[in-house]
Amino acid sequence: MRLHVENLACSRGERRIFEGLSFALDSGDALLVLGRNGAGKSSLLDILAGRLAPAGGSLALEEAGGRSLSECLHYVGHRDALKAALTAEENLTFARDFLGSPALAPREALAALGLAHAARLPVAYLSAGQRRRVALARLLVAERSLWLLDEPTAALDAASQETLLRLIDEHRRKGGIVIATTHQPLALAEAKTIRIERPAPDRSAFVVADGEGA
Numbered sequence: 355m356r357l358h359v360e361n362l363a364c365s366r367g368e369r370r371i372f373e374g375l376s377f378a379l380d381s382g383d384a385l386l387v388l389g390r391n392g393a394g395k396s397s398l399l400d401i402l403a404g405r406l407a408p409a410g411g412s413l414a415l416e417e418a419g420g421r422s423l424s425e426c427l428h429y430v431g432h433r434d435a436l437k438a439a440l441t442a443e444e445n446l447t448f449a450r451d452f453l454g455s456p457a458l459a460p461r462e463a464l465a466a467l468g469l470a471h472a473a474r475l476p477v478a479y480l481s482a483g484q485r486r487r488v489a490l491a492r493l494l495v496a497e498r499s500l501w502l503l504d505e506p507t508a509a510l511d512a513a514s515q516e517t518l519l520r521l522i523d524e525h526r527r528k529g530g531i532v533i534a535t536t537h538q539p540l541a542l543a544e545a546k547t548i549r550i551e552r553p554a555p556d557r558s559a560f561v562v563a564d565g566e567g568a
């Protein structure tokens with residue numbers, strides 16, 4: 355599988371947020387998207403997830419067995435998008451049924467995130483970090499190759515961050531691709547990085563720098 359992004363541009367309302375953004379990712383790759391508040395990191399994920407139309411450029415998923423980009427991705431936004439009145443397990447059952455391609459059972463996914471004990475609690479009763487872990491457990495209930503993660507470590511304690519890093523490593527080893535926005539250092543092995551930056555006053559173009567490592 356290969357995700358190819360070419361010369362992508364993003365506008366919000368009348369405002370150009372970024373442009374000229376290009377990268378390519380193959381099976382097993384991870385990309386960290388860096389940039390200050392408001393740079394457009396979440397907007398980039400929104401475009402990749404099909405939630406926002408690009409203002410220019412192209413994105414294509416190749417060698418994906420005929421499946422479209424939207425059929426291949428998991429999106430975990432910085433809002434947890436859980437139903438507060440449902441239990442953790444019910445939220446995951448809903449996600450699995452909605453997404454298709456079932457993988458782990460909801461209880462197994464919760465156990466993988468250290469939340470077996472919370473399966474029958476309404477999500478409204480959970481702490482911020484626990485809700486985050488339920489949202490991340492969605493990654494495990496449906497088999498999807500491209501994980502789009504917006505600030506995935508927000509509200510996670512050190513142990514949960516370790517768990518997430520291990521799950522990401524396992525996903526990549528199986529050929530998955532991960533794109534994560536982050537303000538925190540995220541110790542992903544051999545991750546590529548891009549930084550979305552506003553142009554300096556003496557430059558007319560938006561700058562997108564890329565390189566290796568977090």
Ligand SMILES: Nc1ncnc2c1ncn2[C@@H]1O[C@H](COP(=O)(O)OP(=O)(O)OP(=O)(O)O)[C@@H](O)[C@H]1O
Pocket residue numbers: 366367371389390391392393394395396397398
């Ligand atoms: N629905 C919207 N309508 C108009 N402008 C928006 C909308 N959503 C985001 N923006 C603007 O787009 C810009 C980029 O926002 P985005 O959320 O992508 O930034 P970010 O890099 O993810 O920021 P942060 O690090 O704070 O999460 C911001 O200036 C924001 O105000």
